[in-house]
Amino acid sequence: MPSWLTRTLSWIAAALVGVVYGAAGTIAHSLMWGPVPVGLLVGAIACAALLVAVRSLTHDRGATVATAIGMIGILLIISGPGAGGSVIVPNTPIGQVWIYLISAIALLVIAWPNLRRTPRGTPAATASVAQSEPDRGDAT
Template structure:
């Protein structure tokens, strides 16, 4: 029923929904861990937290070939970080200081860049010629010498 296929576009709708839910949950876990850890050792704590979230989102974008898994992961991380920083003047977990703002704005910037990055498809290449002569595809139309 379920195939182990890294190509997201070939999955069934149920499999894609499951992958999106797992990506959302993984992003939420990273957002929670990053929110608790970003103030630990300024500025190294926020840098490590942003790099971790960035690698997760970019990895999902590269793996899926589409934006849905990366968007779900970014949404999970952003929602958790945003919900934990709901107070106007900052909260205990995300205070209104430069490190707190860097954490919140950094998640948004990373998500924007990863999701806005274009998907570049490579043009198919014709078969290469060999030392013996033209490629096999070209030889089929020619008579033998």
């Protein structure tokens, strides 16, 4: 199978998983246990964990972007008034925090630098090259 096809299929799968997590978090975000927004916390942790897992397991920002688009896209679709006039994400402080929190988490995970590759001029890269070359003992 060509690599572009597998990459495209993985992005579609990542977007669908993002839709599922985004829908579950959006529906549950308003659950309160006394003064504690349990739904908001659990939904944000689950969405952040999914984004971090996709980013670290695939090593592909594209898959992470597809997951975030699925999450935020379903959030925007179901946050408007429905056919019967019901609203899943009301214009309350908790609803506003949910919208901005998911967007911020997605942006942070996508923008996080790739720590596996260090630029050549950095001290860490120079030290790893120096450690990998054996000492020959001859002074030239």
